[in-house]
Amino acid sequence: MRKIAKQHDEKVEVEFTSIGEHVGIGSVTLSSFLGPLVREHVPVLLDDWRHLSDQTRDTLWEEIQGRFNLTEDWQKDCVFKQMGCVWRASKSKLTAKVRAVKSKAQLLKLKPSNIESVSAWNAWVKNRHQCLQGNK
Template identity: 30%
Template sequence: MSDFSGSSSSVQGSNTRKRLELNEYKQPVGEISAPFNTFLGQLGRTHCPISFADWRKVPGAIKDNIWSMVLATYDIDDELKEYVFSKVSKAWKVWKYNLRKEYDKFDNDVERIRNCPIGVKQEDWDIFINLQSTELLINLRKKGKTSRAQVKCLHTTGRRGAARTLEKMRKENPNTIITRTDLFVATHIRPDGSYPTQTHLETAVRIIF
């Protein structure tokens, strides 16, 4: 059985930037990890225009600018670039998903255009509205709906995630090796120790036994 034992490391660098603590899997942990992820989410919502159909369409110049802003605030290496963009793109997709709910409040594009959400540029909103009826966006929504329907065992950690849950478990049990099974159970149960669904329980039983 694999375990998650190991020490964490800190990225060395400038005193003017925040040093991010990483575990052995190069995942952010420690006190700064939560604000770091929040910062990445804000970048995804404020610096990636909603006028692009998907993340692959976002110009490299925009992504380079986002990476520069991250480096200006946090002392991290290029090895975290993939992690950074995965978080930024996820926040951007969630932002667009929420805007789609605003879009669905109205029956026609005239009303939608008149009701541009606060914090969104009108020109971006107009393009966003036009994109919703394209074959690409229709197919992406169908694909997303199918993918969500196939997920039967969601984690229960909220924004904390697996990496910070693992860190917490290690601190609370310094003399115990935390296994993958231990981490799975911890990230798929409610605070009271119960399982959210029968699927969660059955999955845990299969893994444990």
């Protein structure tokens, strides 16, 4: 990811199909970029991707536009849809890890860096365990 463009004239080109899916080498680079970007900026504490704040949405789009040649609204929609899927998958993986851990110390180690409040993290963990209880 270090090779991703940091200057305007070095932006990565991303090709799209006629149905709006990105393809090719630029697509692979974009997909690889989106996972860490979403995990860095969007906390798992968010209940619903559609409730993402405008400020976070703008930050994500600026980061993407700074490195990829994407300017159209339909491209933005396509990329945000993918980021929503990445966010849900990341949240599900973290939930599985949380449910497998037995000690509070291990749970604290799993806390993502973008969650500052330990009490908010503990409440989310408790909720994950209650969801498990409710599914039995």
